[in-house]
Amino acid sequence: MEVAFTDRHGGVSGGSFASLNLALVGGDDPEAVEENHRRVGAEFNGGGPLLGMFQVHGPDVAVVEDQPGTALPECDGLVATTPGSALLVRVADCVPILLADPDAGVVGAVHAGRQGLAVGVLPATLDRMRGLGARRITAWVGPHICGRCYEVPQQLQDEVAAIVPESRATTSWGTPSLDLGAGVRAQLATVGAEVVTVDRCTREDADLYSFRRDGAEAGRLGGLVRLRP
Numbered sequence: 001m002e003v004a005f006t007d008r009h010g011g012v013s014g015g016s017f018a019s020l021n022l023a024l025v026g027g028d029d030p031e032a033v034e035e036n037h038r039r040v041g042a043e044f045n046g047g048g049p050l051l052g053m054f055q056v057h058g059p060d061v062a063v064v065e066d067q068p069g070t071a072l073p074e075c076d077g078l079v080a081t082t083p084g085s086a087l088l089v090r091v092a093d094c095v096p097i098l099l100a101d102p103d104a105g106v107v108g109a110v111h112a113g114r115q116g117l118a119v120g121v122l123p124a125t126l127d128r129m130r131g132l133g134a135r136r137i138t139a140w141v142g143p144h145i146c147g148r149c150y151e152v153p154q155q156l157q158d159e160v161a162a163i164v165p166e167s168r169a170t171t172s173w174g175t176p177s178l179d180l181g182a183g184v185r186a187q188l189a190t191v192g193a194e195v196v197t198v199d200r201c202t203r204e205d206a207d208l209y210s211f212r213r214d215g216a217e218a219g220r221l222g223g224l225v226r227l228r229p
Helices: 030-045 114-119 121-131 156-163 180-190 211-217
Strands: 002-005 061-063 078-079 086-090 095-101 104-113 137-143 168-170 176-178 194-197 221-224
Touching: 002 095, 030 086, 030 104, 061 121, 078 086, 078 121, 086 095, 095 121, 095 180, 095 221, 104 114, 104 121, 104 221, 114 121, 114 156, 114 180, 121 180, 137 180, 156 176, 168 194, 180 194
Parallel strands: 061 078, 137 194
Antiparallel strands: 002 221, 078 104, 086 221, 095 104, 095 137, 168 176
16 A cells, blocks of 8 residues: 655646646646646556546545446545555645555545535545445545635634534634644544644645645645555
8 A cells, every 4th residue: 555645846737837736627738737647647556547536525435446437436535445546636725635444455535625524525435445344544634724824704614613623723813714634633533543644734835736825826736545456
């Protein structure tokens, strides 16, 4: 089992998308994005495919082996049990979570933003993995916007914190915010998963993409998990 998080270096995109943009949407050159994916696939999966999802900020989870054809499943949690499978989650402030039980041969990838945290896509993905035999799950929580930077209206903070109290936070300038990482870690703690955290804030770190910082001109970084053959 292998995991990785990309930054914005090592690709061919230009301008505000420079350079390893993995976004499925936006104004980047599609050929550049395709080459970026090819490079990541070559480095991480020996040239094999990267299995992603069309992320919609919802609670749905897809199992790769249940998906017909080549169309991306519309979901925010993806699970695989086939050796050699390499899953990809894309983010630009939301939390990428990589999950694995190597002994059981089950891996997962989750996209958890404000909505995903509240609707429980992470617990849903863990449940699906356990249904496939996973027992001792390790979770890698990747780069995301931190609670010091993720300002939200008071009403929105109250709505999310009513579901995940650990997500309530305050910005560095004293206004209501959400700490998505704290919320994710709290959900992982309820199921006893071992947690490994990559503490880098996408908004503060210029080596990462951030929608809050760059708006529509932001690219997407990737979180990848691979089940070894």
